[in-house]
Amino acid sequence: MVSRVIPVEPFDLVIFGGTGDLARRKILPGLHRRFLAGQVTAEARIIGAARSQMDDAGYRKMVRAAIHEFGAPEDQDKAGIDAFLEILRYVPIDARGENGWQELAAHVRPGLVHAYYFSVGPGLFGDLAERLHSHGIADENSRIVVEKPFGHDLESARALNATLAEHFRECQIYRIDHYLGKETVQNLMAVRFANILFEPLWNAQYVDHIQITVAVTVGVGGRGAYYDKSGAMRDMVQNHLMQLLCLIAMEPPSRFDPDAVRDEKLKVIRALEPVDPHHIVRGQYAASGEEPGYREDVGDPRSLTESFIALRCHISNWRWAGTPFYLRTGKKLKARSSEIAVVFKDAPHAIFGQDAGQHRNILSIQLQPNEGMMLDVTIKEPGPGGMRLIDVPLDMTFAEALGEEIEDVPDAYERLIMDVIRGNQTLFMRGDEVEAAWAWTDPIIEGWEARGDVPKPYDVGSTGPEDALMMLHRDGRRWREIK
Numbered sequence: 073m074v075s076r077v078i079p080v081e082p083f084d085l086v087i088f089g090g091t092g093d094l095a096r097r098k099i100l101p102g103l104h105r106r107f108l109a110g111q112v113t114a115e116a117r118i119i120g121a122a123r124s125q126m127d128d129a130g131y132r133k134m135v136r137a138a139i140h141e142f143g144a145p146e147d148q149d150k151a152g153i154d155a156f157l158e159i160l161r162y163v164p165i166d167a168r169g170e171n172g173w174q175e176l177a178a179h180v181r182p183g184l185v186h187a188y189y190f191s192v193g194p195g196l197f198g199d200l201a202e203r204l205h206s207h208g209i210a211d212e213n214s215r216i217v218v219e220k221p222f223g224h225d226l227e228s229a230r231a232l233n234a235t236l237a238e239h240f241r242e243c244q245i246y247r248i249d250h251y252l253g254k255e256t257v258q259n260l261m262a263v264r265f266a267n268i269l270f271e272p273l274w275n276a277q278y279v280d281h282i283q284i285t286v287a288v289t290v291g292v293g294g295r296g297a298y299y300d301k302s303g304a305m306r307d308m309v310q311n312h313l314m315q316l317l318c319l320i321a322m323e324p325p326s327r328f329d330p331d332a333v334r335d336e337k338l339k340v341i342r343a344l345e346p347v348d349p350h351h352i353v354r355g356q357y358a359a360s361g362e363e364p365g366y367r368e369d370v371g372d373p374r375s376l377t378e379s380f381i382a383l384r385c386h387i388s389n390w391r392w393a394g395t396p397f398y399l400r401t402g403k404k405l406k407a408r409s410s411e412i413a414v415v416f417k418d419a420p421h422a423i424f425g426q427d428a429g430q431h432r433n434i435l436s437i438q439l440q441p442n443e444g445m446m447l448d449v450t451i452k453e454p455g456p457g458g459m460r461l462i463d464v465p466l467d468m469t470f471a472e473a474l475g476e477e478i479e480d481v482p483d484a485y486e487r488l489i490m491d492v493i494r495g496n497q498t499l500f501m502r503g504d505e506v507e508a509a510w511a512w513t514d515p516i517i518e519g520w521e522a523r524g525d526v527p528k529p530y531d532v533g534s535t536g537p538e539d540a541l542m543m544l545h546r547d548g549r550r551w552r553e554i555k
């Protein structure tokens with residue numbers, strides 16, 4: 073069951089890396105789902121491109137298998153898949169070679185939106201941008217979509233921005249952060265900016281602190297070599313957690329338009345204070361029994377890369393002066409859970425004799441595994457037992473009120489790809505945002521490298537190193553449970 077949608081105009085989408093993991097797991101099943109919903113029509117054309125030699129039939133076979141493996145169970149109808157496969161083509165191309173481009177050019181129809189999805193390693197972005205131009209396939213209607221990681225530090229991000237800017241204008245570049253495509257993340261903006269209730273309380277005077285947690289149960293998997301050069305700070309904090317932080321902390325934009333929103337996010341990043349080393353805890357999951365530890369997983373017994381990081385940061389502006397933001401992310405933790413929690417201060421005067429901090433309003437925005445929004449409110453426990461207080465969650469997902477409207481919420485990738493086709497950049501990172509984020513993270517990383525900091529071991533299935541718990545205890549606070 074898919075929700076009502078307005079079809080997008082016919083378009084050509086070329087997926088470079090169309091045989092890769094991301095294309096098979098997310099992009100193609102997502103496009104199939106939008107096709108079933110009627111948003112992508114039979115006039116659209118999707119062209120896979122990679123070095124592997126195969127023809128259209130071979131590619132369609134591969135995509136059918138990908139939809140079977142990664143698509144939703146309700147999307148497996150054969151007729152629907154057959155119809156979707158009809159709009160697929162495949163062209164063998166090496167991003168670093170000159171063959172295949174004319175064949176690709178023949179597939180790209182003049183006058184339509186052309187989107188080029190760079191679902192390949194970042195080392196190929198420049199080659200692709202250059203060849204799209206030299207072979208005359210890129211024009212005013214072209215858009216490019218680039219995946220993370222966008223650079224490894226400020227210098228490399230600047231170089232990458234400069235390379236892309238040689239061939240495309242900023243309004244043609246869509247830097248994906250799939251966290252921004254989540255329904256709840258956008259709902260957070262609606263809740264903040266379309267209601268009068270929250271905004272007056274959304275500041276240091278009423279908010280005690282904010283926690284952002286992205287916990288996963290998996291380890292580095294087959295990405296060990298890449299991950300070990302990156303670590304949790306570069307892989308997660310610099311992009312996903314900072315983007316969430318921006319949406320929580322930004323000022324209301326004057327309009328909901330891409331540059332107005334991104335200007336406000338940029339101001340947040342630029343207002344971030346350098347992080348005190350005492351407010352950073354890095355960890356590595358340790359081996360236990362048969363289960364390999366981080367160092368075994370990446371094949372380096374002396375690796376100093378973190379698979380976990382917790383840090384406290386501050387935003388120096390009028391709204392947030394004095395309110396700590398605690399960020400935490402790690403692998404092989406207790407549960408897969410992503411949550412933003414806005415923890416409000418105690419009521420100024422306790423008339424029911426409750427202890428400080430015992431009952432607090434907490435707005436919790438859950439992004440994974442299920443999306444949702446809850447507001448903990450304190451009420452009287454029903455019954456004759458006197459004035460006893462309890463906290464109950466007010467479910468702001470409003471599943472009952474919205475009924476089937478929310479049964480089929482598009483996956484983040486589906487939404488973001490449709491935004492690319494519609495030409496809406498609001499949920500994509502601008503070049504200056506990415507650079508500002510690196511400008512904040514680089515000195516933190518350089519700091520621990522200079523200090524020779526060694527990550528603390530933590531047990532698989534735990535909530536991270538003990539020191540991360542202590543960091544909050546020292547502040548008289550507690551991490552939210554990872555569940």
Ligand code: NAP
Binds near residue numbers: 221
């Ligand atoms: P992958 O599984 O290794 O796929 C890479 C793709 O690029 C394959 O289709 C490969 O096909 C193609 N390719 C490699 N070299 C090429 C060349 N010289 N010319 C043309 N095509 C080439 O990687 P992935 O996991 O899909 O990731 C793709 C990008 O998305 C990476 O930047 C990654 O960091 C990012 N990303 C991935 C995920 C994810 O969940 N997988 C999540 C976030 C971001 P051939 O070998 O046939 O050429």
